[in-house]
Amino acid sequence: MIRYLSQERPIFLQIADMLKDAILSGAYPEDSQIPSITEFSVAYNINPATALKGVNLLVEEGLLYKKRGLGMFVASGARRQLVAQRKEGFYRDYIQPMIREARHLEIGSVELQQMTERGMKEHGDRNQ
Amino acid sequence: MGIEISKVTKRFGSTCALQAVDLELKEQGLYGLLGNNGAGKTTLFNVITNRLYPDSGSVRVDGAEAADRDDVLGKIYMMGEENYYPEDMKVRKAFEVTGLFYPEFNKARALELAKQFGLDTKKKITKLSTGYASIFRMILALCVNTPYLLLDEPVLGLDARHRDMFYKALIEKYAEEPCTIVISTHLIQEVAHIIEHAVVIRDGVIMKDAPTEALLDGCWSVSGPRDKVADFVRGKNAVKESTMGGLSSVLVDGLPEEIQVPDGLEKHKATLQDYFIALMDKEELRDESSRSCSL
Amino acid sequence: MNLRAAVHYKSKDMLKSAGTYFIVLLTILLAVIAIARINVSNGGSSYVTFSGYTIGAWVMMLVMGICAIREDLRFFIQNGVGRRTAFLTQWIAALELAALLAIGGQLFQLLANAIAQSTPNVRIGELYSMLYAQGAMSLSLWQHVESFILYLGFLLMAYMGGMFFSLLFYVLNKTMQIVVAVSIPFLLFGGIPFLWPYFSGPLTAVYRFCVVNSWNLLLVFLIVTAIIGAVNGLITRRIPIRGL
Numbered sequence A: 001m002i003r004y005l006s007q008e009r010p011i012f013l014q015i016a017d018m019l020k021d022a023i024l025s026g027a028y029p030e031d032s033q034i035p036s037i038t039e040f041s042v043a044y045n046i047n048p049a050t051a052l053k054g055v056n057l058l059v060e061e062g063l064l065y066k067k068r069g070l071g072m073f074v075a076s077g078a079r080r081q082l083v084a085q086r087k088e089g090f091y092r093d094y095i096q097p098m099i100r101e102a103r104h105l106e107i108g109s110v111e112l113q114q115m116t117e118r119g120m121k122e123h124g125d126r127n128q
Numbered sequence B: 001m002g003i004e005i006s007k008v009t010k011r012f013g014s015t016c017a018l019q020a021v022d023l024e025l026k027e028q029g030l031y032g033l034l035g036n037n038g039a040g041k042t043t044l045f046n047v048i049t050n051r052l053y054p055d056s057g058s059v060r061v062d063g064a065e066a067a068d069r070d071d072v073l074g075k076i077y078m079m080g081e082e083n084y085y086p087e088d089m090k091v092r093k094a095f096e097v098t099g100l101f102y103p104e105f106n107k108a109r110a111l112e113l114a115k116q117f118g119l120d121t122k123k124k125i126t127k128l129s130t131g132y133a134s135i136f137r138m139i140l141a142l143c144v145n146t147p148y149l150l151l152d153e154p155v156l157g158l159d160a161r162h163r164d165m166f167y168k169a170l171i172e173k174y175a176e177e178p179c180t181i182v183i184s185t186h187l188i189q190e191v192a193h194i195i196e197h198a199v200v201i202r203d204g205v206i207m208k209d210a211p212t213e214a215l216l217d218g219c220w221s222v223s224g225p226r227d228k229v230a231d232f233v234r235g236k237n238a239v240k241e242s243t244m245g246g247l248s249s250v251l252v253d254g255l256p257e258e259i260q261v262p263d264g265l266e267k268h269k270a271t272l273q274d275y276f277i278a279l280m281d282k283e284e285l286r287d288e289s290s291r292s293c294s295l
Numbered sequence C: 001m002n003l004r005a006a007v008h009y010k011s012k013d014m015l016k017s018a019g020t021y022f023i024v025l026l027t028i029l030l031a032v033i034a035i036a037r038i039n040v041s042n043g044g045s046s047y048v049t050f051s052g053y054t055i056g057a058w059v060m061m062l063v064m065g066i067c068a069i070r071e072d073l074r075f076f077i078q079n080g081v082g083r084r085t086a087f088l089t090q091w092i093a094a095l096e097l098a099a100l101l102a103i104g105g106q107l108f109q110l111l112a113n114a115i116a117q118s119t120p121n122v123r124i125g126e127l128y129s130m131l132y133a134q135g136a137m138s139l140s141l142w143q144h145v146e147s148f149i150l151y152l153g154f155l156l157m158a159y160m161g162g163m164f165f166s167l168l169f170y171v172l173n174k175t176m177q178i179v180v181a182v183s184i185p186f187l188l189f190g191g192i193p194f195l196w197p198y199f200s201g202p203l204t205a206v207y208r209f210c211v212v213n214s215w216n217l218l219l220v221f222l223i224v225t226a227i228i229g230a231v232n233g234l235i236t237r238r239i240p241i242r243g244l
Helices: A011-025 A037-044 A048-060 A078-104 A109-122 B041-048 B091-101 B107-117 B130-143 B160-176 B212-216 B226-233 B272-285 C003-041 C052-078 C083-116 C127-132 C141-171 C174-212 C214-238
Strands: A064-067 A071-074 B003-012 B015-025 B029-034 B056-061 B076-079 B148-152 B180-185 B197-202 B205-211 B220-225 B237-244 B247-253 B266-269 C048-050 C122-124
Touching: A011 A037, A011 A048, A011 A078, A037 A048, A037 B160, A048 A064, A048 B160, B003 B041, B015 B041, B015 B205, B041 B076, B041 B148, B041 B180, B076 B130, B091 B107, B091 B130, B091 C003, B107 B130, B107 B160, B130 B148, B130 B160, B160 B180, B197 B212, B197 B272, B205 B212, B205 B272, B212 B272, B220 B226, B226 B247, B237 B272, B247 B272, C003 C052, C003 C083, C052 C083, C052 C141, C052 C214, C083 C122, C083 C141, C083 C214, C127 C141, C127 C214, C141 C174, C141 C214, C174 C214
Parallel strands: B029 B180, B029 B197, B076 B148, B148 B180, C048 C122
Antiparallel strands: A064 A071, B003 B015, B003 B056, B197 B205, B220 B247, B220 B266, B237 B247
């Protein structure tokens, strides 16, 4: 879970990404408490305000909630929300460019579906 | 209310260590005082804590002048580079005695940190190695709990492991008990993600004084084939260029955050250290003016 | 003012120092008496006068004065205590130590007197008794009080004197330090005899004044202490505090 921070992207966004990955993977289950701001900032050697900014991003998106006196908890339904978010991102970042490229190469709809199924079988079909 | 430093000037013989320094350190903030050796960092700290009197200018802490007022001086704690404790005082005794003067001193935490760092509390302070003398002073600073904390080159003499431990202890302290902390250092990149505000000092003059985010906003390092880079950089604020044969890399300031670079060029966000070095190099190229308090 | 904490810190040291001194002097006295006894039993009859306590106490205060100020200024500023408080603490600590040594001096005299009854060729003298009681070994209560107060002035003067030299050397640069260091013995051995004719008048007057009674001498001590103390205060006010 502890990765090195990259220089390229604002750190608070990287923290937010890391939290979202952890929720998706189940490392931070729903309705469980996540580590404190102090723990995050110490682990990543960053200013607590930066860690807080990253956490607050998720609070704004409704993925985390604060329990007074206790700390931050993962909201129920957060996983579902994130999957939906990521699915939308998947469509935008992968499907759309793929279709553009397919058009370029004059690959039709049927051929595209066949290619997709082939890929699914090769990688072991996980869902349906 | 904070610490207000107004037009502080300090001369040592013919050298001007501080030139009309204006600086405001707000309540609760993590500042980095960045500069090379001899830039005036220690002198500034010494003036703030009344170890030295400035030749002109004033220092006010929460509105009151610090000079020789115990109630004000007691709000600031400085971790210096030198030992200010009596010859034969042992570490343990120092911990006890500090509690006399600083009622908020957390002795339990100090002993905990001493154990963590491997500091022998039964040893005499003057008999500690350079590294452990630093660790001793650092532990006191982290446990004293004053509203203002000045750390002068806190990791001097510390090995990599202890440096890492120090930064972690510092962040933990700042997260749990926010206050104003000023770290003076020439190890820029180590503190880059920890400090909120960068104060760059060179030859006694404050060159930059801004939140690190603002300082690095729009600051990119663009690299690739020399000609292409030159084309891209033309008309923009190029701070520093380094070349290696046909390749060059330029630090450019003032670009919009979402700037796209043409094919063949790479862009990387400038680090605080890149920025600092570029700034220093730029200043070096200017005419050498003597440090004689011209202002 | 963090005066309380500062004084508390120094008082412990002072108590320890005074205690150590007393024990050391007592040991020396017993040694002197033992030697004197051996002398007598070997047929000697010379008198031995022991005035070590007074001289020793004076030297001790001088040395404390020299050592304390720089160490204390550093230590105190590190702990958020300013120059003014540090200087005031010097006075209080010096007074404390002087009082302890002065009481010790009276006890010493009493003890020495008791012991020396059995060793008649040993005379124990101290400041007051030697100057104003013709070297009498046993003093009245009032004489003890006078002796105590005289000690205070005497020792305080030593402390301030020590502090002065320490501060002087702290403030002067290398060249001036050498100049001062050289000129002290020069003044003592060369200058004073040379200048004596010019100062003998007023100095003799002062001497006559002091010899009258201990209160006059005390006054002189206090005046000297006040002057040196004031100079020390002025120096301390703006002195830069550096590390070791």
